[in-house]
Amino acid sequence: MARRALILVEGTRSNGPRFVKAAQRLGLHPITLSIDPAQYDYLAAENVSAIRVDTKDLSALIHECSRLGESYDIAGITSAWEPFYATVGKLCQHFDLPGPDPTSIEKCCDKFTQRQLLAEAGVPIPAFRLAINATDIRAFAAEIGLPVVLKPVVGIGSRGVRLCRNVDELAEHTDYLLGEQYKWQTSPGILVEEFAQGPYYGANMMGNELIAVGVAAFGPPPHFVFREYTHPASLTDDEYERIADVSRNCLRALRLGWGPSNIEFRWTTRGPVVIEVNPRLSGGDPKLVQLACGVDLITEHIKLVAGEESDLRKSYSQTATAWYLVPENDGTLDWIDGISQAAAAPGIAEVKLYVEPKMPVVRRGDDRDYLGYVIASSHSPTHTAAMLRRAVDLISWSIAPRAGLGEQEQPASRNDLRSAQILQVTNDCRGR
Structure with missing residues (x-):
């Protein structure tokens, strides 16, 4: 009998390793197709x-999957990365495998088309x-009223998004987006959007079922x-x-409803206002959701991809x-210490460095800025925040600034700065 394989189109530094390990736990052989496999160190x-x-x-992907099908039983095809999710849908249709509708994915990934469809349905949006x-940008900003958010019509990870x-x-941001610095994935198109003010929430869906809602704070x-x-x-x-x-x-x-989706909100004076609908798993949520309620979103997603039934029952309740x-400045990372001590601290579930x-x-002002992350979990928000603060305070680093930076741009004491930031952000997250 041929070995069952899960085809992964590209990967990500956050969820990519988790997809691989989840597939292996399910008895599947993960095979990643990538334009450059070396970019994924895992x-x-x-x-x-x-x-x-x-x-x-x-066509190249269809050819490669067909070739693999001669040696493996292809259980399913998916991706952890949104830019390839519509392609995944087309592959699934070609090979008659469970998967998302590519037309719906493409419409959702076009932020302007997405907003048009949401507005027509009466969904509250900015x-x-x-x-x-x-x-256009100047005229529309005056019409909507400052502050506004400028964002590319197609993009992920807050890349090119500014308040x-x-x-x-x-x-300044108009010049950046329309100049030579920003690399467009498609023909240039910019959304000028009302800034919806209020706490940020993220809803994690599997099919039409709401699994978990998280709360976040920004820098x-x-x-x-x-x-x-x-x-x-x-x-x-x-x-x-x-x-x-x-x-x-x-x-x-x-017209979504198969597989995972992540919906971003701001809670405003109007109640929940939709900022974005993402037709895939969020990069940072799966681990937190699993720690908080016991639902492994990645494993359950792979089950759907392989034509199996998902189990979305919550088994416990914690805070994660x-x-x-x-980083506080650009330059070259000299050293980073305290990682093993932070990982061994009480209540710490994971420490990851990039x-x-x-x-x-x-620093680009988007998801590529992260040096890494620390995750803590426990029975209560207060206890979790305290353990997280203690662990993060164990981590320190030094970044040698680039030549020409002024003295005022040198980083301050990072431990002191991060402690203050954690206290402030935690307080911001707790209420409205």
């Missing part, structure tokens, strides 16, 4: 099968306009870089049901919080 570290193929070429040049609080910030504006993420969010029954109702309305409007390690000494550190 593949070599775990001796995971990987094949070099142009993952932007659907005011928005589509701009293609600087004149513009005044005309100078608006002009300083104008960027949207997570500093802390907690599951579960502290919500009343009514608040939870309102988020659940709006989430299901989003899936109906976008991730704290993201974010960097090594002598690597360049370049």
